[in-house]
Amino acid sequence: MMPESRPQEAADRGVMGRTRRKLTIVSTAVSVVAFAMACYFGFAAIQGDFGVLRRVQISAEKRELQAERDRLRAEVERMQNLTRRLSDTYLDLDLLDERARDMLGLIRADEIVIR
Numbered sequence: 144m145m146p147e148s149r150p151q152e153a154a155d156r157g158v159m160g161r162t163r164r165k166l167t168i169v170s171t172a173v174s175v176v177a178f179a180m181a182c183y184f185g186f187a188a189i190q191g192d193f194g195v196l197r198r199v200q201i202s203a204e205k206r207e208l209q210a211e212r213d214r215l216r217a218e219v220e221r222m223q224n225l226t227r228r229l230s231d232t233y234l235d236l237d238l239l240d241e242r243a244r245d246m247l248g249l250i251r252a253d254e255i256v257i258r
Contacts (some may be wrong), residue, residue, distance in 0.1 A: 229242070
């Protein structure tokens with residue numbers, strides 16, 4: 144009986160060896176695919192359209208735009224003040240004199256211009 148069982152055991156070992164090899168190849172392929180997906184999603188989480196770096200960039204742009212908005216608001220307020228001071232209802236003669244001198248290049252006879 145011994146000789147008959149040995150060929151059967153060898154055949155079983157051959158089948159099991161092929162099965163183990165297939166499982167090893169499949170598990171390796173699954174591991175490689177899982178690693179590739181993890182790398183892709185990790186890259187997207189850091190540098191993608193909605194990633195961490197893009198969020199930091201958007202925050203910086205937001206601060207710059209808010210500073211520009213505040214600067215423009217101050218400029219508009221200054222221009223509104225000057226416009227009001229030169230309006231018919233409220234005429235600031237000193238401002239009118241300053242603007243006329245600046246725009247027309249006028250000076251009084253008793254003034255000296257230093258540039």
